[in-house]
Amino acid sequence: MSPDRMGLCVGEADTKHVSIIAKRMPEVGEYAVIEYDGHRVLAVVEEVTRGSATISEKLLSAETVERIVRIEGAGEQYIRARLRLLGEVESLGMVKLPPPPGAPVYRADPGTLRRIFSSGNIKLGTLLSHPEVEVYIDANRMVTRHLAVLAITGAGKSNTVSVLIDGLLRLGGMPVVFDMHSEYAEAEFSGEVRVLKPKLNPRYMLYAELRRLVNIDDKAYIQERYLREAHRHALSHGRGSMIDVMLAYLEEVYSGEELTATEKNSVSGVMNKLQDFRERYGEILDEHAPEMVELLTPGALNVVDLGEVDEDYADVIVSHLLRKLLLRRKRREVAPAFCILEEAHILAPAHRSTLSKYWIDRIAREGRKFGIGLCLVSQRPKSLDPNSLSQANNAIIMRLVEPSDQRHVQQASERLSDELLAQLSSLNTGEAVVLGLMTRLPALVKVMKFRGKLAGGDPDVVAEWQQMAEKEREEGERLRREVDELYSGLD
Ligand SMILES: Nc1ncnc2c1ncn2[C@@H]1O[C@H](COP(=O)(O)OP(=O)(O)OP(=O)(O)O)[C@@H](O)[C@H]1O
Numbered sequence: 001m002s003p004d005r006m007g008l009c010v011g012e013a014d015t016k017h018v019s020i021i022a023k024r025m026p027e028v029g030e031y032a033v034i035e036y037d038g039h040r041v042l043a044v045v046e047e048v049t050r051g052s053a054t055i056s057e058k059l060l061s062a063e064t065v066e067r068i069v070r071i072e073g074a075g076e077q078y079i080r081a082r083l084r085l086l087g088e089v090e091s092l093g094m095v096k097l098p099p100p101p102g103a104p105v106y107r108a109d110p111g112t113l114r115r116i117f118s119s120g121n122i123k124l125g126t127l128l129s130h131p132e133v134e135v136y137i138d139a140n141r142m143v144t145r146h147l148a149v150l151a152i153t154g155a156g157k158s159n160t161v162s163v164l165i166d167g168l169l170r171l172g173g174m175p176v177v178f179d180m181h182s183e184y185a186e187a188e189f190s191g192e193v194r195v196l197k198p199k200l201n202p203r204y205m206l207y208a209e210l211r212r213l214v215n216i217d218d219k220a221y222i223q224e225r226y227l228r229e230a231h232r233h234a235l236s237h238g239r240g241s242m243i244d245v246m247l248a249y250l251e252e253v254y255s256g257e258e259l260t261a262t263e264k265n266s267v268s269g270v271m272n273k274l275q276d277f278r279e280r281y282g283e284i285l286d287e288h289a290p291e292m293v294e295l296l297t298p299g300a301l302n303v304v305d306l307g308e309v310d311e312d313y314a315d316v317i318v319s320h321l322l323r324k325l326l327l328r329r330k331r332r333e334v335a336p337a338f339c340i341l342e343e344a345h346i347l348a349p350a351h352r353s354t355l356s357k358y359w360i361d362r363i364a365r366e367g368r369k370f371g372i373g374l375c376l377v378s379q380r381p382k383s384l385d386p387n388s389l390s391q392a393n394n395a396i397i398m399r400l401v402e403p404s405d406q407r408h409v410q411q412a413s414e415r416l417s418d419e420l421l422a423q424l425s426s427l428n429t430g431e432a433v434v435l436g437l438m439t440r441l442p443a444l445v446k447v448m449k450f451r452g453k454l455a456g457g458d459p460d461v462v463a464e465w466q467q468m469a470e471k472e473r474e475e476g477e478r479l480r481r482e483v484d485e486l487y488s489g490l491d
């Protein structure tokens with residue numbers, strides 16, 4: 001098959017960019033090969049413009065334009081494209097010589113592109129402008145260099161995450177998903193799905209975790225001191241329910257004679273808060289629960305189901321498990337893990353401190369050495385902690401509309417060029433800009449549809465309304481029949 005000639009280089013070029021006059025309309029994101037001086041250079045179309053030398057902007061009369069079109073037709077129009085040079089085709093090594101004017105430019109052939117995009121071990125999808133070319137990503141680099149999956153709601157983040165999870169399971173990996181909306185527990189993957197009920201044993205909790213849930217501010221010094229004392233006491237008295245032991249201890253302190261009225265107030269305040277804590281979290285506190293990290297299973301998707309807990313509790317669970325995981329990994333006591341955090345902007349917010357944020361940031365910085373990867377998933381990138389985000393070397397960015405979100409993402413990722421940024425608002429569902437070390441080149445990708453079922457897809461609300469209306473109508477009919485029968489019996 002003869003190569004598909006896209007056009008010819010024109011004007012001045014450097015080693016980064018070249019303009020071409022195209023023979024047909026190229027697509028933004030389409031790959032091209034430029035041949036000159038014994039080099040074959042890979043390039044990507046970043047911008048396409050079309051115009052006419054004769055029908056210029058200086059023309060001010062519609063009649064004149066009509067006359068020229070009648071005489072010339074569309075023949076005199078030109079298509080110009082700006083291409084970014086990516087590297088030598090074989091090595092992707094740096095381009096050292098700018099292409100000369102007149103050098104031929106071809107559409108990159110599938111074989112060349114496959115060599116570049118098929119080198120990973122998890123299939124993500126296909127190139128948007130070359131659907132015949134599959135895109136694979138490198139699982140090692142994805143896990144050790146972390147990943148951010150960012151897009152507006154409904155753009156396809158959870159679908160993408162599911163494709164990645166499935167790929168990891170095929171490789172025997174250990175994905176752990178913190179599932180804020182119970183989306184993954186019921187899904188069907190290539191491996192086993194283990195749902196971990198988020199039970200916490202107060203004995204294994206750090207004091208800071210307990211304080212957060214008991215809702216005592218660290219500036220409430222006196223209450224804080226009593227809670228800390230009660231906690232220390234309960235830990236050294238191993239028997240019985242920990243909360244009971246703490247309450248009994250505080251009761252004893254309260255009845256002591258040496259306390260002032262203010263101190264008594266504080267002690268009873270702590271006791272009330274401990275009782276509230278027990279009532280509020282009764283179902284998820286379990287004094288016999290094993291450490292969650294012990295329950296993680298390699299080769300299975302581990303789903304920490306946070307669908308029914310509040311944000312404070314989710315924060316404690318996530319931070320607790322991340323902390324234990326990092327600790328155990330340092331001692332090589334658990335398998336390498338890829339931790340997926342849905343709604344990452346809630347767990348690691350930009351302008352608030354949470355327990356999880358601290359551990360997310362620690363793993364973002366240290367995880368690479370120990371084989372713990374983070375995947376931060378968010379529909380509000382600008383609310384996401386910029387420190388953690390900038391540690392994510394890989395990114396899958398789907399439709400993002402708000403300029404402030406786009407800017408925030410660009411600041412965190414030096415690889416996101418202005419041209420790719422400009423694409424973000426026009427992407428369709430499932431289309432993504434893929435960046436980072438997990439792929440050899442940044443690419444516009446159509447992510448494949450996850451073949452297993454996933455809860456949380458777009459619901460058919462109209463069908464649901466219609467079903468409800470139908471049910472209501474049937475119910476009304478039934479009632480009418482019953483009343484009719486009743487009256488006919490009376491006649
Ligand atoms: N690559 C894709 N191909 C085809 N359909 C897709 C693709 N990605 C997502 N969809 C569909 O789009 C809908 C929304 O996808 P998804 O739930 O993944 O979005 P999301 O970004 O996670 O949304 P949210 O922010 O609300 O969690 C789903 O019905 C899903 O099946």
Ligand SMILES: [Mg+2]
Binds near residue numbers: 157158159456
């Ligand atoms: Mg989602």
